[in-house]
Amino acid sequence: MVDEFQPAADENDRASNAEYIHNQDSLERVRALAKPESHPDFDGRHCVECAEVIPGPRLALGKVRCVICQQRLEGSKR
Ligand SMILES: [Zn+2]
Structure with missing residues (x-):
């Protein structure tokens, strides 16, 4: 069944992955500002x-x- 293939799921993965990297990035910035x-x-x-x-x-x-x-x-x- 070709219908089982869902490109949307892949797109979601990419989106959350990019979001994760972005979060990590801002986390580093907050960390630097807050002086650990x-x-x-x-x-x-x-x-x-x-x-x-x-x-x-x-x-x-x-x-x-x-x-x-x-x-x-x-x-x-x-
Ligand atoms: Zn304690």
């Missing part, structure tokens, strides 16, 4: 304070602490 934090104990995924997994959006910003530890840190700094 660094920490000798940071493994790229877990909070350096409590070892809780850091949510993706926070990781994208270069954060090395979870929200709770970040708030605690900023609260104690004052």
Whole structure:
């Protein structure tokens, strides 16, 4: 059956692929702007304070602490 061939699916693949690359690109830009934090104990995924997994959006910003530890840190700094 020739009907089973769907060129539209291929187009969708291309579109999402291009979108993915674009997202990666802007992610890099956001990262550069936000000045990623660094920490000798940071493994790229877990909070350096409590070892809780850091949510993706926070990781994208270069954060090395979870929200709770970040708030605690900023609260104690004052
Ligand atoms: Zn934490």
